[in-house]
Structures are given as structure tokens and as C-alpha cells.
Amino acid sequence: MDATHAADPSDPASAFAQEAANFRELLSAGRSPVFLQLFDFLLSRSQDERAPKEVEIALAVFGKDGAEGAVGDSAVRVYVHRLRKRLDDHYAGRAGHRLHIPKGEYRILLSAQTAAAMPDTTVRWPGLPRWRVSTYIGVIALLLAANIAIWWLVAPARPPGDPALQLRSTSFWHPLALDKPSLVVTGDAFLLAEAEQQKDIKRLILDPAIRSRSDFGSYLTNHPDAFYSLYDLDLHYTPVGTAVATWSILPVVHALHSARGSEPLLVPSSRLRPAALESNDIVYVGRLSSLGLVAPPLFQASGFTWDQADGILKDRRSGKAYSDVPPSGQESQLRRDYGYIASFSVPSGRHILVIAGLGDRGVESMAQLVTNPVEIGQLAGQRAATRSFEALYEVKSMDNVALDRTLLLVRPLRSAAPMPARPRSGR
Template sequence: MTKNKNLIYNHLKKITSSRHFVKSKISCDLLNYLTEASLEGKNPKELTIGVELFGKKYEDADKQDSNIRVYIHNVRKKLKDYYAAEGKKDPVIFVLEKGKYRVRFDSPKDHRKPVRYVFLIPFIVSFAALLVLGFLYFKLSSKDKTPWKELPVWQDFAESDKPTLLVLGDYFVFSGQLPTGSVGIYRDFNINSEVEYEHLLDKNPELIHSLSKSNLTYLSKMAAFCQSHIYKVFAQTGAPIHVKLSSDLQPDDLKNNNIIFVGNYKNMGLFENVVQDLEFSFGISSSSRQFIFADDPDAAIYRPANDNNKQTDYALVINTEGYTDNRFLLFLSTQDIGNISVVDQLTNPNYLTTLLNEKLTQLDPDNFKALYKVQGINKTDLAFELIRIE
């Protein structure tokens, strides 16, 4: 909508005085700041907000501030609640876009539902009834030998018209001189992309002459085990599936395919934005970095661990809608053992039947997040437990 500043400022005051905002000074200050910045055509970054609004000081200009992201999420949630109640009839709608730190000012017509053609309902109902009868006749006259079309997780992939792309999370490596004197490949657990590699060289320019980019990547054993299990499912359904490395994934792939991603929290790549747009009641963190952020800053944080070769991993399964009437199924873990165990279980019809009957009856089987605790030794799981599902 055309930006009428007086109108925007009047409704900004109304919003921050509402019961959804008035008790949260941080949310009010942040919304005021972002509104002003947006009207000036600015799109501030996390660290800019931290410095200008909260007076923070950062030693590392490239470091992310997770607190700012939590504050932004809280403002977005409060706006949603406000427009569902007090702001229903407001002539301007403040929209804090996901993945961005600017406010969009919409008019109600931008959010108006399409007109319903009521007079067509009898014809639609009749036509739908014919389609249902035809479908039932087809189902009864054919013997479907695969169980996957009736089970959660895989049902949508088995019946979709879109092709499925299995994306395997590969690891970023660079080359340099090894202690043996030969040139070889290095893997730094804290460097998982070209951007992070460039930051390393910016901070340590003396490494420019001893390190170089590599055209190679590598996959862990997890990829082979998980790919084998998933391919068996698709072999039985007859649905097409192709494989691609996460480093080769393009944004168009997320629109044109159903996606199954198997990888590490560190190498989510393009899927990091997908995960950030979701809401979580828990967090997942390593010793140096948080991967999953909870809506509540005081929520439980799960941290994988290694103790005398015994591994404890927290594997996350996300089953959600994509961007273009497609599906995203993400398997995430910090260690191989997590995804190996979870993919093995979720490609087992008996386990999926139990999951459907005991856990998913009160949830939407097409949209859920499940957190598993996996313990074992040397990539062999000894204990598998579903600890949260939402």
C-alpha cells in the first residue's frame, strides 16, 4: 500500500499500546525501530540492531546474535495475535517478513480471502462425489501391494505428481600442505561453506598462500546408509526419486521438487531458512553454536555429547509443506548415529504404524516435528527414544 506516514505512526502507537505489546518494552522498542528504518528504506542486519537499538558491542563483526532473532520472532508472533483480535479492522497491517528485518505495510485487501462462488457449490459437490466414487472403484479393483501410500511421512511422496529430490548434506573441504609434506584435503568442523572459508582468510591473511579452495566435498557414512533405506521405500512405491548434493542445490530445486534432506545441522545450506521460519518449543545446540532456536528463550536446550566413544545425539525430523504445493522432509543430526538410526526406524512400516496410532492421531501427520534421542557406539545405535513431537 502507499505509505501514509501519519497513518502508519498512528497505528504503530495503537499496536504498542495494545495488550499484546504494552507489557514488553523490548518488543515495543524493536517494532518502533524497525518501522522507522523501513520507512527510511533501510533493511538493518542483526548486529546493526544490536548496536543501534540495544547498545551492544561486538568484537566479531561477522558473529550472529541469536537474541535479536528471538526478539524478532516474538514481535512477529505478537503482531499475529494483535491482528487476530484488536487489530481486525485496522486499515493498515504491519507485516514483519520472515527472514528479513524490515516491516511491510499492507492494506486489508492484500490479506483478503478470495471470493467464494456459493452458487457453484451444488455442482462442485456432485462432481466431487463422482470423483470419490471413481477413486473408490479404482482402489477396490486394484491390489496395492505397498503399505507406504497409507503411512505418514511417505504417503505424500508416494502419491505426488512432483518428482522427489533426495539431498545429501556434504561437507566443505579445502586443500593445503599436510604434515607429511604432501598436498591434501582439510576439514575444519567450524567451516561449512565458502563464505565461512573466506572469513577465515580475511581474519588470517597469512593462510592465503598455504590454503586454497577445493572442488571436492565429502560425504560421511550416514549418507550411504540413509540413501539405501530411502531408495527401498521409493522402489516399492514406484515414485521417481533423484539424488543431489546439498552443495549443488539451487533455489529453483526447492520449488520444482518434493525434497528429502539428510544432513548435519551445520550443513543445512538453503534449508537453514526453512528451519528458521518454523516455531520450536525446544532448542538444539553444540558446545560452540546453537542450531535450533526455541520460541521461549528459557526453553530446554538439547546438546549432543561424546563420552568414551559412547555417543548421544539428538536427531530432528521435520515434515512440512514446501513453497509450491510440494513437501519438505528433513532429517537432521549432529553425528552420523542420529540420522542413521532415525531413517532406519522411519523406513520401517511397523514403527510408522505405531507412531501414527500412538502419537500422530492428535497432530497433523503432514506437518510435525519429532525429536529423537539416540545413543550408541561407533555409529551403532543402542538406544532410540522419541522425546518430543509437535
């Protein structure tokens, strides 16, 4: 802490106010009104018994539209994460009082750390310069990542009893040709930034109709008034559940390809190109709302319709609708999500596997299902689970922890019709 901003260490309230003033001055110098508003709001709520919820922060910092938009909660998490990192950077290597945002909470607290309690931040090796621990850990992380990558490439073929290879015999996984690299497509969303005076970002926008840079170009052509307010900053949002599920699926797809000497490729759905649907098998992992180019061939063959605007999956035959939106005020109680899987071919002869859900719990539960040889084998044993089929599961969870899943239906899929040509548009 600077001498000019010294605080009485015996008075926590005085120290808290001084540290807050110092950090606020730093944010003001950075000319970032969003971070400043977020910091001030969290500061004002830090003494409350209950930490504010994401929707409260979205309303206070991003305005009413930010809270109601689909990206409201994600914007809050992104900015809080960045604010927490700015605090960590600000206090790096310092002793004394510091502000911090606890993990899992949206409030700012004061903690004290004496010089004696601080760990030695250097690593001393004979004949070598002194490295900071953070640098040393970074080097170790890079080496570990390199070793994992090397192992990934040169690992020997797995034994026949390996669960990943047992999956190959099921009707869900068997249709993958493996003659070319399969694309593991992760469901993400293309974000736009709304800025004032081409400088300060006011909010982030997730528009289901704008899935890519090409879509954004088409949108600007039809809405020229948005040219100076909406910007493509190459921002993409992937839900945590999709990332966790993808981490579970990648080793399986890699093991299947290893037997053929090929490697799968990882592609975000917002960057998937139409040609890929014609030339590669695809394993989609993510929310149904992020299917992108996978959606048209899937719902041409499916017995469901998908309402992108409302996030509702509807059965064509029964008319029953499925949504993961919980009742108001019951976010922490038992709630229902829905998981969906499909395995089908497109007119080009390539095959698409869909491992999806309406929400995070549905996506994660389906990833667990399709990577379990016993459970996916039981599903594959049903008459309706042919080479092309779909299945819907109800997934119950409590406080974001999946409790169980129940099969609601499984049925064959119709043959997918040829996809219409996608119009070209400028970037």
C-alpha cells in the same frame, strides 16, 4: 622385493625394518609430506600395546588445529584409507613379507605370504586372453551395477502390500506430490585444502560458514589474504552414517515414484541450488549440521533453534539443549545421540522431509524409523503429527551400535515464511 633391498626372512624385525625403509623411500619420492608423516607416526606406534586414536594422529600429523577442527577425525580416516591403498598397490602381486594396516586399527604390521600361498591371479578361458582377477572382478562389478541399474528402471510396480508403498498413507510420507522427481538430498560438507607454496596440502578445513564453492568465493572477497593458502579441490565429506541412511531411504522414495512413472534424483546438500526448493519436493538425509539451504525454511517453522558453531539443538519453549558430544573419555561407553524428523511445506507449495540427527547414530536410527510402516504409522497416529510436524528422539548406543530410541516430543510446525533471496557471488 628388490634384490638391493633384501631382508633376512628368518628375522621378522629385520624384515619389518627393511620393508619400512623401502616403502618410506617410495613415499619420499612422491613428495607427499602428509603421507610420510602419517606413515612415520604409525610406524613409531606399531609396537605399542594400544593403537593410537584418531585424535592422537590428528595432533601428530595435522597439528593442534587439525585435531580440534570438525574435520580432524575425517581427515585421519581419509589419509589412512589412502595410505592403506598405497600399501596394497605397492605389494600387489608380490610374494614374501609385506606391510599392512589392519582394518579398524591405526598401526602398521608385517605379514608374510609365500608364493605357494598366493592365489592364482589369472583367469583362463579358452580362446580368450589371460585377465588378472582384479580386472575380472572389476568387469563383473560393472556388469552387476549395470544390471541393478536396469532393474531399477524396469522393475514392475510393487504389490499393494509392499512396506514401501504402505508408507505412502502415513502423514510423514503422504505429502510428497510425486508429480516431479523428488530430490534425495544427502548431507555433506564442503572441504577446503590449506596448502603451503601452492603445492603441499597441510590440512583439510571444514568451515560451517562455507557450504559451497559460491560461499568460498564470497569468503575470498572478504579475506583476500587467504587467496594463496586456501584452495577448492572439489572435496566433499559425507559421514558414514549419512551414506548408510541414504541407502535405506532411496528404495522407499524410488518405490513411491515408480507408481507415478518418475524417478528421484540424488543430490549432495553442498550442490543444492535455491531454485530446487521452489520446484521440487525434497527428502533430506543427514546430520543437522549439513542441512545447507534446507536449514533456513526448516528453522523458520521449527520450535527449535540450531547453533551451527557448537552443534547444539535448543528448544525455544523449554530452553533445553541437545548435543551428541559424549563426556570426555567415554567414547566407548553408553552414549546419547538425538534423531530428528520433520515434514513441512514451503511457500512455493513444495514439501520437504527431513530425516536427520545430531550424529551418525541419530541419522541411521531415523532412517530405520521412517522406513518402518509400523513405527512411523504409530507416530503418524498421534494428534500432533499433522501434515507439517517435527519429532525428536533420544537414541542410545554402545560402541557405535544403536540400542534403542525414545520419542521425546512431537508437535506441529508453523507455516514457513518466504525465504530471503540469496546474494549472488563469484566462484
